[in-house]
Amino acid sequence: MKLQKESSIFRGLEKNVKQLSALFSHSTDLSIRQFQLQDGTKVALVYFVSLVDKVSLKEQVLHTLMFKTNTAAELFESNISVPIENVQVIKRWKEIEQALLEGQSLLFFQGWKEAILFETKGWPERSIQEPHTEAALFGSHQGFIETAEVNIALLRRYIPHNELRIDRCEAGDRAKTKIYLSYLEDVVNPVIVKKIKKKIKGIQIDALLNTGELAEFLEEHPYSLLPQSLLTERPDTAASHIYEGRLVIIVDHSPSVLVVPVTFFTFFHHVDDYGSRWTSGTLIRLLRLFALLIASSLPALYIAMISFHFEIIPLDLMMSVARSREKIPFPPFFEALIMEISIEMIREAGIRLPSPVGQTVGVVGGIIIGEAALLATLW
Amino acid sequence: MVIIVAITAISSYIIPNYELANSVRIIRFPLMLMASIFGMVGIAIGVLIVLVHLISVRSVGMDYGDPLIPINFRDWKDTLIRAPIQFMRKRPSVNHPLQSRRQGQGKKSGVTNMQNQATEQITFFQFILLIYKTQIGINVLTLPRDLFAEANTDGWIVVILGCLVSILLSGIIIQIMKFHPKQILYDAMPKYLGKWLGKAFTFLWTLYALLTATLVLFTTIHIVKVWILPNTPFYLLMIIFLIPIYMVTKQGINMLARYAELAFLIAFFMPYLLFFALKNVEWLNLLPVLKDGWEPIVKSIGLVLPSFYGIELIFIWYPFLNQKQKAFRGAIIGNLLTMNILLIITLISFVNFSPMESEKMIWPTLGILKLIQFPFMERLEVFFLSFYLYVLFATVIPYLFTAVLGIKRLVGKMDTRGAGWILWLVLFGWVIVSILYFPTYSDLFQLHKFWSEVALYLIIGFFVGYTLYLVLFHWWKRVSHR
Numbered sequence: 001m002k003l004q005k006e007s008s009i010f011r012g013l014e015k016n017v018k019q020l021s022a023l024f025s026h027s028t029d030l031s032i033r034q035f036q037l038q039d040g041t042k043v044a045l046v047y048f049v050s051l052v053d054k055v056s057l058k059e060q061v062l063h064t065l066m067f068k069t070n071t072a073a074e075l076f077e078s079n080i081s082v083p084i085e086n087v088q089v090i091k092r093w094k095e096i097e098q099a100l101l102e103g104q105s106l107l108f109f110q111g112w113k114e115a116i117l118f119e120t121k122g123w124p125e126r127s128i129q130e131p132h133t134e135a136a137l138f139g140s141h142q143g144f145i146e147t148a149e150v151n152i153a154l155l156r157r158y159i160p161h162n163e164l165r166i167d168r169c170e171a172g173d174r175a176k177t178k179i180y181l182s183y184l185e186d187v188v189n190p191v192i193v194k195k196i197k198k199k200i201k202g203i204q205i206d207a208l209l210n211t212g213e214l215a216e217f218l219e220e221h222p223y224s225l226l227p228q229s230l231l232t233e234r235p236d237t238a239a240s241h242i243y244e245g246r247l248v249i250i251v252d253h254s255p256s257v258l259v260v261p262v263t264f265f266t267f268f269h270h271v272d273d274y275g276s277r278w279t280s281g282t283l284i285r286l287l288r289l290f291a292l293l294i295a296s297s298l299p300a301l302y303i304a305m306i307s308f309h310f311e312i313i314p315l316d317l318m319m320s321v322a323r324s325r326e327k328i329p330f331p332p333f334f335e336a337l338i339m340e341i342s343i344e345m346i347r348e349a350g351i352r353l354p355s356p357v358g359q360t361v362g363v364v365g366g367i368i369i370g371e372a373a374l375l376a377t378l379w
Numbered sequence: 380m381v382i383i384v385a386i387t388a389i390s391s392y393i394i395p396n397y398e399l400a401n402s403v404r405i406i407r408f409p410l411m412l413m414a415s416i417f418g419m420v421g422i423a424i425g426v427l428i429v430l431v432h433l434i435s436v437r438s439v440g441m442d443y444g445d446p447l448i449p450i451n452f453r454d455w456k457d458t459l460i461r462a463p464i465q466f467m468r469k470r471p472s473v474n475h476p477l478q479s480r481r482q483g484q485g486k487k488s489g490v491t492n493m494q495n496q497a498t499e500q501i502t503f504f505q506f507i508l509l510i511y512k513t514q515i516g517i518n519v520l521t522l523p524r525d526l527f528a529e530a531n532t533d534g535w536i537v538v539i540l541g542c543l544v545s546i547l548l549s550g551i552i553i554q555i556m557k558f559h560p561k562q563i564l565y566d567a568m569p570k571y572l573g574k575w576l577g578k579a580f581t582f583l584w585t586l587y588a589l590l591t592a593t594l595v596l597f598t599t600i601h602i603v604k605v606w607i608l609p610n611t612p613f614y615l616l617m618i619i620f621l622i623p624i625y626m627v628t629k630q631g632i633n634m635l636a637r638y639a640e641l642a643f644l645i646a647f648f649m650p651y652l653l654f655f656a657l658k659n660v661e662w663l664n665l666l667p668v669l670k671d672g673w674e675p676i677v678k679s680i681g682l683v684l685p686s687f688y689g690i691e692l693i694f695i696w697y698p699f700l701n702q703k704q705k706a707f708r709g710a711i712i713g714n715l716l717t718m719n720i721l722l723i724i725t726l727i728s729f730v731n732f733s734p735m736e737s738e739k740m741i742w743p744t745l746g747i748l749k750l751i752q753f754p755f756m757e758r759l760e761v762f763f764l765s766f767y768l769y770v771l772f773a774t775v776i777p778y779l780f781t782a783v784l785g786i787k788r789l790v791g792k793m794d795t796r797g798a799g800w801i802l803w804l805v806l807f808g809w810v811i812v813s814i815l816y817f818p819t820y821s822d823l824f825q826l827h828k829f830w831s832e833v834a835l836y837l838i839i840g841f842f843v844g845y846t847l848y849l850v851l852f853h854w855w856k857r858v859s860h861r
Contacts, residue, residue, distance in 0.1 A: 133397055189475045192439050221436050225405055225429075227398040228438040245476030247439075261439035263473055265447070265458045267396040273461045281461035289459060291393035294386060296403045296429075300414035300422050302383045308418030308608070309761050314754065324380075333415035339384045340407065347388075374381070 008091040013042050013110040020046055023097060030100075033062075038070040042110040051103030053122020060084045061105060061118050072109045075116070086119035098176070125150070131233035131255070138275030143233045148178055148252035151235070155182055155248065158239035163187070169200045171214070175207040178252040179214065187245045192261060196247060211254040218249075218260060227267070230259040236271050268292075299336045306332040327377040342369070417611060417619065420603055423765040427623045427772075434637045435630055445473035448640045450504060499795060500701045503709055505636035509696055509777065510549075510713030512639040513689030515720060516774035517598045517827075522686055522721060523728035523743040529679035531734075532665050535725045537676050541683035542718035549690040549710035551842050556697040556706075558849055563795070564694035565788040571852055578789065580841070585785025587837055589805070591688070592778035594830050596620065596809065598823050599771045605820075606745060607761055617813035620772070621806050627776050628783065629798035632699050635780055642773040645766060650720045652763065653727050653744075655751045660730040685831045686721055687714060689774070691838050695781050741820070779805065 010016050017032055024030050033045045043065070047057065064082045069075055080087045090096060091114050096106060103121035128150070130136075131143035144151045152166055167181040179200060183193065196218060203217045211231055219228045232238055233256045238248045241259045249258040259266070268288045273281040306325070310318050328335055346365035350358050387407070394400040406429060413421030436443040446454035454471050456462035470476045501509065526534030559567040564584070569577030600616045608616070627638045669676075690710065700706055728743045731750065740746045748760035756762065779802075786801045787794065818826075 134395075187470070187476050187478050189477060192441075192474070195439055218439070220438070220440075224432065224436055225402045226433060226436060226443070227396070227402060228436060228443065230396070231398065243470075243481070245470045245474040261437075261441040261474060262443075263438070263441070263445050263471075264433055264443055267394070267399040269457075270395045274464070278461050278463045285459060285461055288393055288395065291390040292403060295390035295394065295400070296406050297410055297422055297426065298383055298387045298390070299407060300410040300425070301419075302380065303411055304414040304418040304422055307415060309758070312419075312756055312758050312761055314757055317755075328380075331415070333411060335380055336384070336411055337408075339380060340387075340411070343384055343388055344404065370381075 007093060008113060009093065009096070009108070009115060011111055011113055013044055013108055016108050016115075017044055017046075019093075020096075023093070024100075035066060037065065037072060041072045043072070044108045045105055046100065046108065047105035047120065048100060048103065051101075051123050052105055052120040053103075056084060056122065057105060057118075057120045061107075061120065065107070072112060076114075080116060082118065084118050084120070086117075088117040089114050090117050091115070126255075128154075134232065134234050134237070134270075136234070136270070136272050136275070139234065139271035140236050142235055144235060144238075144250075144255045144257060146253045146255050148180055148250050151250050151255075151257065152180060152182070154235040155239060155242070155250075158235055159184070159242060164242070167193075167197070169197060171200055171203040171217075172205060172207040177208040179208075180250040180252075181247055182242065182250065183247045184242055184245070187243075188247060189245070192247055196249070196260065208251060209253070211249075211251045211256045211258050214249065214251055215258055218258070226264070228260075228262065230262045230266055231256045232259060233257075234271065240271070240274070241266075299340060303332045303336055329377075413619075417616070418608060419761055419765040420607055420616070420768070421619070423768055424619050424623065427769060428626065430641060431623050431626045431638065434641060435626070435634055441473050441475075444637070446471070447644065448637050449502070450640050450644070499632045499699050501632060501636040501696065501699050503700070503702045503705050505640060506696060506700050506706070506709045507713045507716070508639040508643045509636055510689060510693070510710060511716040512642050512770065512773035513692060513777045514687055514713070514717040514774075515770055516595050516689075517602075517771065518686040519720065519724060520602070520742050520744045522683065523725050524737060524740050525682050526679060526725060527729070527734070527737040529682055530675045531671055532729045533669060533671070533676055534679070534683075534729065535665075535722055536669075537679050537683050538686075538718060538721045538725055540676065541680050541687055542714050542721075544680060544684065545687035545690055545717075546711055546714050548838065548842065549693060549714065550707055551846055552690065552693045553697065553706045553710060555842065555846055555849060556694060557703075558853070560703055561698055563698050563784065565785060566793065571849060581785055581788050583837065583841075585782050585789065587833065588692075588778045588781035588785060590830055590833070592775050592782060593809070594823070594826055595771060595775050595778070596624075597813075597818050598827070599768065599775070600813070601818060601820065601823055602742065602745075603764065603768070606742075606764055613817045614810060614813040617810055620768070621809065624772055624776055624779065625802065625806055627772075628780050629796075629802055631795060631797045632696070632780070634797075635777055638776060639773055642769045646770045649763065649767065649770075650723050652751065652759070653723060653747055656727055656731055656747045658750075660727075661733070662730055664730050664733070665726070681831075681835060683721070685834060687717060688834055688838065689777070690714070691842070692777050692781055695777070695784065 010019070013034075017034075020032065021027075021030065027048075029048055029050045031047055031049045033047075034042065035045075036042055045062070045065070060083050075081075076089070080089075090099065090106075096115065099106060099117050103123060105118045105120045107116040107118065109115075125147055126145050128142050128145055130141040134143075142154060144154060156164065161184070163184050163186045165183060165185040169179045169181065170176045171179055181193065181196060199218050200214075203214075205213070205217075208214055215227075215229045215231065216222055221228060230241070238257050238259065242248050246262070247260050249260065251258070268285055273285060276284075305312055306321070310322075313321070325332075330338070342365075346361065349361050349365070353361055391400050391403055394403060410422060410425045413425040415421075417424065434442075434444040434448045442449060445451055446458055451472060453469070454473065457467050457471070468481055469479045470481055472479065523534065526537055530537050556564075559570070565581050568580050571577075572580065596617075600613060600620065603616060604611065604613065627634050690713075693706070693710065697703070697706060700709075724744055724747075728737065728740075728747055731747055732740065732743065737743065745760050745764065748763050749758070751759045753759070780797055783797055783799075783802050783805060784795060786805075787799070790801070792799075
């Protein structure tokens with residue numbers, strides 16, 4: 001039976017129950033608990049076992065309904081006196097589907113064309129830890145986690161101000177992912193917010209699993225090598241960007257948030273720069289810039305000097321370089337390429353492997369292979 | 380090599396952002412390839428391509444290179460350095476925040492006009508740098524010799540006089556542009572001169588701009604070939620040079636201005652490197668002042684003027700300037716900056732070389748560099764020249780842009796974008812020429828001589844004549860109205 005998602009639920013309980021299990025393709029984790037109120041009205045509590053907080057379901061919802069509620073009418077008249085944060089009356093199948101998938105539980109009644117939603121979300125969650133990739137010496141040691149609500153809470157702790165605005169958007173054709181835009185409304189330029197909202201509306205994708213995917217949709221130059229938005233897992237970094245008039249985009253079930261718009265130099269900043277004295281902060285920033293130059297062009301400079309301009313460097317240095325190179329069978333470019341590629345491979349292997357094995361890779365890759373290659377004068 | 384790779388690997392971990400570190404890793408490989416084919420020039424061009432891309436990217440409509448380019452000194456205090464927090468009173472202006480003061484809840488400063496960003500406009504500062512960077516080109520490398528030949532060691536006085544003449548000329552050009560502040564010269568000429576005469580002058584200017592761009596580009600490649608890469612084919616150098624030139628020119632006037640800023644930031648220290656050559660110098664070379672009297676000095680003003688050419692392109696830039704009342708001030712500052720560089724170069728080369736040497740040097744400025752040696756680097760000029768390419772391109776690009784706009788007018792297109800088949804045509808033409816023909820030094824020398832004569836007549840003759848014509852035209856209009 002094909003279902004019109006806009007249509008509302010039926011009066012008969014049995015029909016609704018049948019409809020529900022058909023809607024979710026008879027999933028085994030969809031639980032339909034049927035019982036009777038005090039006056040004998042048949043009801044059914046529907047929820048996904050995997051997505052609800054069982055304690056609050058048992059103690060607040062089931063206990064109240066079974067022992068303290070006499071009739072369905074009483075429940076509706078008393079503004080649903082069940083001791084739980086959020087209750088709603090809903091009718092449409094579309095809303096019901098959405099609510100169940102979010103981890104709410106729904107109560108259906110025999111003879112009523114309305115159902116009641118109880119807020120019983122509760123799923124496995126990671127505790128708040130320091131992010132691995134962005135450790136700080138002086139900054140806070142909290143990091144974002146995979147639940148958007150918690151992340152918003154972390155942000156609000158840094159920005160307790162009435163102008164902090166959180167807007168909700170959605171993206172994903174098949175599974176809707178919640179996206180929250182947070183910004184200081186009296187600071188951020190509205191043009192930026194408008195542009196971002198428009199872009200999020202235009203996203204066409206099955207489901208957004210990752211903030212990085214969202215970044216690709218928002219960027220104006222998706223083919224560019226340069227990242228045009230900043231991913232961070234640190235709430236203090238995100239908050240500082242909000243204070244500077246930027247926009248922080250939180251994607252549900254992703255621990256990193258997106259900061260837009262950014263400049264190239266945003267990537268050289270770190271909370272520790274602000275936490276330490278300004279002199280050392282400055283020094284470190286200049287050092288990073290220098291590191292950028294080295295990291296991008298030092299092998300190239302070496303190749304250029306060896307193959308073209310050996311007269312640039314002083315004679316003594318040149319002699320020692322020449323002596324070290326005399327037995328190497330490759331031209332400088334291939335020598336550098338082989339080394340760079342092998343070092344990148346060792347690095348990539350180190351990231352994915354569990355830490356005990358990772359050490360082995362370090363030892364084997366770095367010491368044994370390196371030593372052997374040196375002995376064989378491959379580089 | 381092991382040390383090099385190790386240092387590189389460590390450096391890439393110092394960059395605090397993982398994504399950027401990855402980008403840097405990816406950029407490393409093409410740079411290595413460029414270095415293995417073109418040496419230092421390859422690195423300079425590779426880095427330039429990345430930089431040009433960097434300054435053209437926008438993140439949600441905001442400039443990615445800010446505050447370095449477009450130059451925004453106020454925001455530098457939280458960019459390359461981390462100033463004490465009490466100095467950072469304002470939010471970064473790149474995001475155009477509604478409230479720019481950080482502390483407390485202040486007044487709203489109103490929505491800054493972000494629409495202006497997209498339109499084609501250049502700021503006062505960019506205007507100065509455009510003039511300055513277009514003027515500094517190949518002439519800088521040869522000027523001391525030419526001046527010495529005519530005016531002996533009093534050449535530096537000629538530079539000052541030349542600057543005055545150049546300021547005067549730019550004043551005239553700005554006066555002309557004030558008659559039609561919103562239109563570039565190409566669009567305004569038909570209105571005053573009639574369709575055919577206007578087209579003829581457009582054609583003339585286009586030809587001149589194309590000639591200048593070609594001359595500078597070919598001389599650049601010639602110098603690179605002679606000084607750094609004697610074995611690399613001419614056309615290969617042409618092709619890699621054209622990549623960044625294309626990337627800038629196709630994006631129009633905004634990008635031109637940004638490129639001038641980029642060239643300024645990268646090259647501003649370069650003339651001061653020459654001070655290292657002040658070791659065993661003969662200051663007495665400069666004495667006596669005015670040894671041949673004023674006559675040779677006045678005569679050789681014509682020699683120094685080509686170093687100030689670039690001012691004529693104000694006829695393209697002026698309509699895009701956002702503070703037009705300051706245009707003349709900008710032209711003066713630009714000319715003075717150029718004069719500063721020329722003075723440094725002429726003086727240092729006069730005190731460094733004996734009169735005999737000065738006459739024989741083909742590229743005296745590079746000759747000075749050859750004298751400088753550091754404990755870690757000999758032959759500084761290889762390094763210098765590779766990165767001096769950025770400055771030379773800053774001369775080629777505005778002339779190329781002017782030529783492209785001119786051709787567009789001739790075929791009946793009225794837009795001010797650089798991109799399109801015309802740009803491709805010009806670039807393609809250059810590549811073909813460079814494959815078929817390799818200019819020798821004497822060819823370039825002849826061409827240069829021809830060019831400076833043409834330029835002298837065209838710039839002085841046209842602008843003075845055109846000003847007189849415009850004044851008469853407006854006077855006649857007023858009279859006939861009555």
